Amino acid sequence: MQWGSLTEFLAMGGYGLYVWTSFSATALCMVWEVLALWRRRAAVRAEYRDVS
Amino acid sequence: MNQPSMFEALRGIIQRDLLLAMRRRSDVAMSVFFLVIVASLFPLGVGPEPTVLRTIAPGVLWVAALLACLLSLGRVFTADYLDGVLEQMLLVSQPLAVLVVGKVFAHWVISGLPVVLLSPLLGLQFGLSGESLGVLVLSLLLGTPTLSMIGGIGAALVLGVRGSGLLVALLVLPLYVPVLIFGAGAVTSSSAGIGGEANLSLLGACLVLSLFFAPWATAAALRIALE
Amino acid sequence: MSVTGVNWLKYSSPQAFYPLAGRMIPWCAAAASVVMGVGLYIGFFVAPTDFQQGEAYRIIFVHVPAAWMSMFLYVVMAVWAGLGLGLNARLSFMMAQAIAPTGAMFTFLALLTGAMWGKPTWGAWWVWDARLTSELILLFQYAGVMLLRTSIDDLRRADRASAVFALVGVVNVPIIYFSVRWWNTLHQGASVSMTAGSKMAATMLTAMLLMTVGFWMYSIAVTLARVRCVMVEREQLPAWSKQSPMPDVAEAR
Numbered sequence: 001m002q003w004g005s006l007t008e009f010l011a012m013g014g015y016g017l018y019v020w021t022s023f024s025a026t027a028l029c030m031v032w033e034v035l036a037l038w039r040r041r042a043a044v045r046a047e048y049r050d051v052s
Numbered sequence: 053m054n055q056p057s058m059f060e061a062l063r064g065i066i067q068r069d070l071l072l073a074m075r076r077r078s079d080v081a082m083s084v085f086f087l088v089i090v091a092s093l094f095p096l097g098v099g100p101e102p103t104v105l106r107t108i109a110p111g112v113l114w115v116a117a118l119l120a121c122l123l124s125l126g127r128v129f130t131a132d133y134l135d136g137v138l139e140q141m142l143l144v145s146q147p148l149a150v151l152v153v154g155k156v157f158a159h160w161v162i163s164g165l166p167v168v169l170l171s172p173l174l175g176l177q178f179g180l181s182g183e184s185l186g187v188l189v190l191s192l193l194l195g196t197p198t199l200s201m202i203g204g205i206g207a208a209l210v211l212g213v214r215g216s217g218l219l220v221a222l223l224v225l226p227l228y229v230p231v232l233i234f235g236a237g238a239v240t241s242s243s244a245g246i247g248g249e250a251n252l253s254l255l256g257a258c259l260v261l262s263l264f265f266a267p268w269a270t271a272a273a274l275r276i277a278l279e
Numbered sequence: 280m281s282v283t284g285v286n287w288l289k290y291s292s293p294q295a296f297y298p299l300a301g302r303m304i305p306w307c308a309a310a311a312s313v314v315m316g317v318g319l320y321i322g323f324f325v326a327p328t329d330f331q332q333g334e335a336y337r338i339i340f341v342h343v344p345a346a347w348m349s350m351f352l353y354v355v356m357a358v359w360a361g362l363g364l365g366l367n368a369r370l371s372f373m374m375a376q377a378i379a380p381t382g383a384m385f386t387f388l389a390l391l392t393g394a395m396w397g398k399p400t401w402g403a404w405w406v407w408d409a410r411l412t413s414e415l416i417l418l419f420q421y422a423g424v425m426l427l428r429t430s431i432d433d434l435r436r437a438d439r440a441s442a443v444f445a446l447v448g449v450v451n452v453p454i455i456y457f458s459v460r461w462w463n464t465l466h467q468g469a470s471v472s473m474t475a476g477s478k479m480a481a482t483m484l485t486a487m488l489l490m491t492v493g494f495w496m497y498s499i500a501v502t503l504a505r506v507r508c509v510m511v512e513r514e515q516l517p518a519w520s521k522q523s524p525m526p527d528v529a530e531a532r
Contacts, residue, residue, distance in 0.1 A: 001323065001324050001325055001326055001327055001328070003324075009323075012334040012335070012337070013328065013333045013334035013335075014333070014334075015333060015334050015335035015399050018335055018338065018395040018396065018398060018399050019334060019335065019337055019338055019395075021395050022338045022341055022342065022391070022392040022395040022396070023338075023341055025388065025391055025392070026341045026345065026388055026392065029384050029387075029388055030497065033380075033381065033384060033501060034501065037501065037504050037505055037508065040505075040508045041504070041507070041508055044508050044511045044512060048511060205443075205444075205447060209427065209440045209443060209444055210427075210430075210440075213430050213431055214430065215430065216430075219426060219427065219430055222419070222422065222423055222426060223423045223427065223444060225419070226416040226419040226420055226423065226448070226451075227447070227448070229412065229416055230454070233412075265447075269443060269446075269447050272364075272443050273440065273443050276436055276439040276440050276443065277436065277440070279435070279436065
């Protein structure tokens with residue numbers, strides 16, 4: 001699939017809004033989930049450090 | 053020592069629950085009044101245009117029946133849970149699932165049957181007539197026991213939990229959706245002339261499935277709640 | 280139990296499973312990144328434009344994998360729930376607890392991307408057909424599983440009640456999957472089926488399958504990471520502060 005230019009790629013034949021909303025929502029959710037887990041793990045480690 | 057058979061136990065439970073309900077007749081009346089009030093809200097809100105009312109009648113009446121069942125679920129197990137009778141039921145020799153069927157059946161007689169009996173009147177109020185009215189009653193007759201059986205699972209899961217009223221609604225309403233769709237759909241297709249048989253048979257299938265599986269799930273949930 | 284020479288039963292205790300999970304996470308995360316990267320590349324730079332739907336069809340590269348994962352994860356969660364109830368194993372309940380949020384996320388994404396795909400192709404953000412409605416119900420079921428657990432204070436009762444509810448709801452998954460086939464007979468001329476129509480080009484199918492595998496690897500990594508957190512949160516026993524089987528947590532002290 002050859003895209004003529006970056007603009008064409010972003011426009012997605014006029015459907016850019018729908019396509020990019022979908023992909024960015026997916027990416028955002030995954031990143032958010034990973035970050036939330038990272039925070040949770042840090043909290044668990046910190047709490048465990050205090051328990052003795 | 054004569055051990056009562058399963059049927060005798062079943063009948064005993066039903067008799068007991070119905071007797072208790074007779075002593076507080078307001079419970080039956082509450083379901084009836086709630087149904088009438090909710091069903092009356094819609095013409096007041098949507099406007100009295102007959103064609104509109106006839107169109108929304110199946111959905112409105114079915115949702116009202118569903119909500120009436122939902123609100124009465126607190127009564128299935130709570131009273132027995134609070135005075136210790138439920139724990140005794142766990143100890144008897146009859147399978148808990150059989151006792152559950154009895155309690156849920158009694159609950160249906162108290163909360164669901166009045167809805168079925170009242171529905172023709174409400175259907176007339178909304179302008180339904182003839183075959184649609186009959187299909188409405190039949191769909192509710194098949195559907196409300198299913199709602200009671202599924203509701204019993206939810207009621208057992210949240211026994212004694214804080215905020216259980218809303219929680220049981222959240223748990224049980226998603227499971228109610230297929231019954232609602234088939235029930236309202238039966239009446240709608242009957243009004244449209246297609247005939248409600250397909251939806252009614254699906255309702256019947258839901259009833260049979262729930263009769264087989266819901267008592268076991270409810271019994272498991274009761275055991276978990278009472279450990 | 281020694282088909283492969285490994286005693287798998289020893290991993291059924293949280294203490295043994297914890298380090299195993301820890302070793303698996305980086306591999307799964309790496310696999311997920313690579314496979315998704317390749318899938319996205321093929322999806323955007325190799326797969327051609329669709330004749331009927333134009334570029335909008337490319338949403339399937341996230342929509343279909345998300346929908347499949349939403350159903351698959353629910354079934355896996357229900358299996359762990361059933362194992363927990365049957366074997367009375369803490370770890371099984373913990374795995375079920377760890378899967379639920381990820382499954383809910385994919386259900387939400389399936390609905391969102393589905394709406395994004397539906398608007399340009401069908402003209403509507405939402406239709407109340409069988410498949411979308413049952414996918415929506417699935418989201419409520421995930422919410423119910425999670426809320427039931429958090430509402431009950433007693434841990435053991437919360438595990439078991441949540442497990443029963445998860446199992447009761449598993450009946451919805453085949454309904455979602457088969458609804459498109461069943462409801463074409465009940466209502467003639469139903470909305471467009473997502474799998475019918477022209478046969479998909481091989482490159483499109485490849486990209487979609489790669490993305491599905493990538494999502495699956497991602498789910499495994501995230502679930503294992505979450506279950507490790509759950510394990511430490513739940514099993515805070517004084518004994519563990521001395522000889523910790525969780526070395527990387529102990530070394531934080």
